[in-house]
Amino acid sequence: MPLPFLTADRAFETADDLALPFDDRDRWRRPYRPGPWRVGVAALCLLLASFVLFAAVIIAFTASPPEAGVVFGIALAVIASSLRLLRMGVWVSARGLRQVRFLSTGTTPWDRIIAVRTAQQPVRWLGLPRTVQGQALILVRRDRSPQDAPVLLTTHNADFLARAGSFDRAADTIEAWAAENRRG
Template sequence: MPLPFLTADRALDDETGGAPDDSAYEDLNRWRRPYRPGPWRVGGAALLLLLASYILFSAMIIAMAGSLPAAGICVAVAALVIVFAVRVVHSGVQVSAHGLRQVGVFTSTTVAWPRIAALRTAQQPVRWLGLPRTVQGQAVIAEPADGGATRTLISSHSADFLARPEGFDMAADALESWAAAYHR
């Protein structure tokens, strides 16, 4: 079963950094992630799936022992853990000709390109792996056209780019090229 949200498009792997004017894009209206999910994100999802397999195994043992309602609860908990693991891998920034979408584990925010004044890379304190602890790093920041609060899209210490500075640079360049191509 193909899971298209696990990898970035093949066109993003070339030296252009996934510029939207690339001839490999047939459908610029499709939402795509301009970078690959990082090892921390994939590893966390793998651990969650391992936990779900243990929960399903315990559900099987409980069902064989004769307690079907308890086994049903275990299966429901395992299904929730599996859905959470898929959302963890799916979260990140996605782009299309329509705009920019920041997908989180529980929420998603979509902003049209005309509502973004600029995308820029800045050196600033960033959250380490999404935790409250901050460290000095780089972040791609979206400045809204209406003058509201800026939004950090990706950072060099997130689950996708921790210990991968070249991956962060490629993703920042790809996001900035999408913004340059569709900023009106």
Template structure:
């Protein structure tokens, strides 16, 4: 596997063909225009640790002769926690050449760029870490054809951007730049 960061000029000698398209250069692939925040990663890490202990408990129950029913219940619970941790890492806004995708914990919604009429940052009450408590903050909203209320894409108080205002501004600017590049110009 070539490691271009180990060479002086940043180009690896092992990969001279140049046919490989890097993930950040391929605009047809869905990608998140920002990194997951520390709160999201910490919550997922705790859930992964919990699932590891639950899988260990499954093994103990199975080998101790506690019955396959108990081991099966522990395994199902451990896999549910593991799936929750992985889904927690996927939650957020994803963009590609085809449109904008808001991945939630239970629901994913995709909006094509030709349906988007406006993306803007507004001051409004936002949910703190996704909990029912609201605080005054910034939200990136998208207006689309056929949608009565503009859905909130990002907030500066969610698990990705809490206490990281500059990261929220960069992410909002990046999503707006994608919209400018791929949204059709109105005639």
């Protein structure tokens, strides 16, 4: 019995970038893959955490245990930060749309959403203060004015920088979720 997930002999399909159809629509799903920038930064943070953990072990054997505990705590904070960085993004389920940020998470039920649409506008480059012209996926809610509409995804964030096709597929998927769930 061949195990295609363990071999590289299967052809790459563009549909691999999309979320697979699933039966349990109540589970929170991210309808796109994390981008290379996000994964790369998280990998570098985990590499840093491994060095800090190694330093904690050396300190534990050569110095006082409280100092090793402090360094171990720093390593745990770096690991938790990198895991949170990987969870950031837009998640959907039958209950609503969830935007996970680094320090906060906001969930909007589908009945409070008027539209999810793509717009051309200045967007932040990798979340930094610098703005460039790009596309943004905007969430229009019933309880806010359209000028206060939060930006869910952009073509220049850590998931979609230099991956316009992936942004289009993710935006289309999230818009389809919104259209389907607003109907009921």
